[in-house]
Amino acid sequence: MTKIQLTPMLDIDEIKQILAEVPDPEVPVLTLDDLGIIRDVSIDDKAGTITVTLTPTYIGCPATAAIRKMVSDALTDAGYPEPLLKEQLIPAWSTDWITPEAIVKLETYGIAPPGTGDDNEPRRCPNCGSLEYQLVSQFGATACKSLYKCLECKEPFEYFKCH
């Protein structure tokens, strides 16, 4: 009896599309694509393998393991083989890689996006737009963000720190 091995069809465009829509585990309103985390996707048709290169936002960020799992799950759920995951640490991820659309999404979600100045402070309160706020804690729910309180609307808000 001849055993027929079926090689899965690897559609690079579809794979990229699936990966682009994977949400960030910490800020679900953003996708990995919004954050610029997915650096490269390649396929080997003969071997039937997918290689995904990721750059973690923070070295040692606990979200990195979650992101790796979500990337694997997104592909296997779509019927693709589990990808080989590579990490690219150079150049290091920077908040500059966040797309302009994602900056708007962040603020709409209530997180102050990375500032543009040198002071690494929020530009304004994401709730009411006030410039009057105070730092509550250098670390918010995650190390990537700090916690502020607006003096105008009294709402606390998180700021996505620049780096």
Ligand SMILES: [Zn+2]
């Ligand atoms: Zn406010």
